[in-house]
Amino acid sequence: MILSLVEVLAEVMTQMKYLVSLRSSIVAGKAIVNFSRCLTAPLVNKQYSSYAPYFVEPVYKKEVQKSLAESGDLSKLAHVPIKPAQNDDTSSVYHEDIVRKFTNYVMRKGKKELARNLVEKAFENIKRIQLEKYNGGEANVETNPVLIMDKAISNCKPLLTLTPIKRGGVRYQVPVPITEKRSQFLAINWLIMAAKEKERTVHFPEKLAWELLDAYDNKGRVVKKKQDLHRQCEANRAYAHYRWS
Amino acid sequence: MAATATFGLLRRVTLKQTKYKLFYALNNAPTDMKLRYVHSVFCKSTFCTEASGKEIERDKSTKSTISKAMRLYLERSREYEEFMRKESINYKIGRRHLANMMGEDPETFTQEDIDRAIEYLFPSGLFEPRARPLMRPPEEVFPQRKEAEFDESGRPYHFLFYTGKPNYYQLLHDVVTHLNGLNKYEDEMIRRHSYPGEADVVDFSGSEWISKDNLETLLVETINEREYDNFVKVMERLSHHPYAFRIRDFISKYRKLLISQTKASDIPKPLLGEDGKSRITVTEAQRKTARASATITHPGTGKITINGADILYFERIQSREQLI
Numbered sequence: 362m363i364l365s366l367v368e369v370l371a372e373v374m375t376q377m378k379y380l381v382s383l384r385s386s387i388v389a390g391k392a393i394v395n396f397s398r399c400l401t402a403p404l405v406n407k408q409y410s411s412y413a414p415y416f417v418e419p420v421y422k423k424e425v426q427k428s429l430a431e432s433g434d435l436s437k438l439a440h441v442p443i444k445p446a447q448n449d450d451t452s453s454v455y456h457e458d459i460v461r462k463f464t465n466y467v468m469r470k471g472k473k474e475l476a477r478n479l480v481e482k483a484f485e486n487i488k489r490i491q492l493e494k495y496n497g498g499e500a501n502v503e504t505n506p507v508l509i510m511d512k513a514i515s516n517c518k519p520l521l522t523l524t525p526i527k528r529g530g531v532r533y534q535v536p537v538p539i540t541e542k543r544s545q546f547l548a549i550n551w552l553i554m555a556a557k558e559k560e561r562t563v564h565f566p567e568k569l570a571w572e573l574l575d576a577y578d579n580k581g582r583v584v585k586k587k588q589d590l591h592r593q594c595e596a597n598r599a600y601a602h603y604r605w606s
Numbered sequence: 607m608a609a610t611a612t613f614g615l616l617r618r619v620t621l622k623q624t625k626y627k628l629f630y631a632l633n634n635a636p637t638d639m640k641l642r643y644v645h646s647v648f649c650k651s652t653f654c655t656e657a658s659g660k661e662i663e664r665d666k667s668t669k670s671t672i673s674k675a676m677r678l679y680l681e682r683s684r685e686y687e688e689f690m691r692k693e694s695i696n697y698k699i700g701r702r703h704l705a706n707m708m709g710e711d712p713e714t715f716t717q718e719d720i721d722r723a724i725e726y727l728f729p730s731g732l733f734e735p736r737a738r739p740l741m742r743p744p745e746e747v748f749p750q751r752k753e754a755e756f757d758e759s760g761r762p763y764h765f766l767f768y769t770g771k772p773n774y775y776q777l778l779h780d781v782v783t784h785l786n787g788l789n790k791y792e793d794e795m796i797r798r799h800s801y802p803g804e805a806d807v808v809d810f811s812g813s814e815w816i817s818k819d820n821l822e823t824l825l826v827e828t829i830n831e832r833e834y835d836n837f838v839k840v841m842e843r844l845s846h847h848p849y850a851f852r853i854r855d856f857i858s859k860y861r862k863l864l865i866s867q868t869k870a871s872d873i874p875k876p877l878l879g880e881d882g883k884s885r886i887t888v889t890e891a892q893r894k895t896a897r898a899s900a901t902i903t904h905p906g907t908g909k910i911t912i913n914g915a916d917i918l919y920f921e922r923i924q925s926r927e928q929l930i
Contacts, residue, residue: 436811437811439812440811440812440813440864440865441864448924448925448928449924451924451927451928451930453927453928453930455927456927473924474922474924477923477924
């Protein structure tokens with residue numbers, strides 16, 4: 362129930378900004394200024410790329426290349442400078458974008474191999490647990506760890522977040538919409554933080570497997586955290602207009 | 607504003623005076639006098655009694671009382687033309703001398719030959735290519751300037767002179783003319799039930815519109831951002847016409863070719879071996895301080911050999927995944 366309300370709220374927020382800015386323009390007689398962008402966009406552009414802005418990301422997956430060739434966009438890439446592929450961008454069958462991203466977030470101090478091993482072990486644990494259930498005779502048991510991870514992340518994604526806005530000397534926690542990328546980041550980060558909070562004897566991949574499985578079933582600590590956030594946003598919906606004035 | 611119509615760009619001192627006179631006259635003189643004054647300023651007639659003395663003088667003899675500023679302007683433009691002509695002659699003679707020096711035929715000595723000859727005769731260690739010695743036709747070296755835009759009587763040559771940017775607006779005018787022409791042609795074709803074929807569609811994917819700076823040098827005029835955007839929009843509209851191929855040359859003049867990132871000559875060709883198998887060897891592959899060369903055989907066995915060892919040469923699975 363709360364989920365659907367928050368979803369509606371998120372939709373309304375994104376639509377409202379246009380209405381409110383229009384209203385302010387009619388009332389104040391000024392040009393339409395989109396204040397919402399000031400809050401979410403960074404004030405300083407920190408571009409440290411060694412490549413110029415017109416460089417394009419490489420297309421290394423065979424299916425994507427094929428679809429580009431069919432649509433006719435591949436010929437355009439021939440005339441545009443392309444960045445070189447990263448080391449974990451492979452055209453292997455086992456390459457998954459979501460898994461690569463997750464591994465990067467697990468990684469600490471640049472230890473990619475360790476991060477990859479941890480995630481692989483977590484997948485192994487997920488597979489073992491699910492296989493036990495499957496062989497035990499349960500119905501509708503998903504054994505593919507990649508699918509489980511994907512569903513778990515999407516279940517943990519928040520739709521709104523609270524941001525502190527100062528009005529009249531008081532800092533209010535105002536619910537604001539959230540971008541897709543940021544939402545995904547929060548979901549993955551929460552999962553990893555939850556997996557780190559464990560007993561000394563329990564290993565990280567094991568705990569991570571449990572967290573992912575819980576999130577896949579829409580229960581557990583991370584989903585609860587997301588729901589708490591949504592509840593807070595719902596409670597603070599009276600301050601929503603502080604976003605613009 | 608009426609005062610600017612009759613005078614050229616440079617008569618600013620008298621401009622103010624005439625403007626003031628016009629303002630005074632228009633506000634204080636009776637209506638019929640006002641009209642006559644304005645009429646005289648436009649038509650350079652001698653009817654109006656309030657016309658300034660200088661104008662009457664000008665109308666009588668245009669050649670003897672050409673203003674100093676006008677004269678200087680015409681002199682300057684003539685000097686520039688003279689200078690360019692001399693430089694052009696020098697360049698042509700210089701090219702022939704250079705050809706003789708290099709022992710080549712002066713008649714078929716192209717710009718590329720000149721560049722090579724200069725590089726040989728004046729080897730430069732400078733990093734910036736534009737700082738190195740060059741020999742180019744004067745049009746490329748010296749900044750282009752417009753020729754005299756109006757004659758001695760002050761009448762401009764270009765019909766769009768008073769826009770301030772005649773070449774730019776001429777270009778837009780040409781585009782619209784082309785567009786109208788193509789529309790007429792299209793109507794004619796539709797009447798005959800004939801439609802453009804698939805082969806006739808112009809592909810501009812390998813090029814982009816010339817930059818603002820390039821357009822400025824082409825038109826010998828300064829253009830602001832808005833005008834440049836307008837130009838691009840207008841050209842896009844023209845290039846999307848189904849019969850745009852008929853004016854391909856006109857459009858290509860304003861398109862800059864993008865360099866193809868991998869030229870056909872760069873891709874190595876497979877060599878056929880004695881055993882009937884074709885091989886390609888890619889050398890000079892590098893990453894950080896690592897240097898590698900790879901040989902691919904077709905038809906092959908699917909075996910991977912790295913420095914004599916198997917794929918297990920790479921301990922990391924990520925590296926192995928990059929091979930497969």
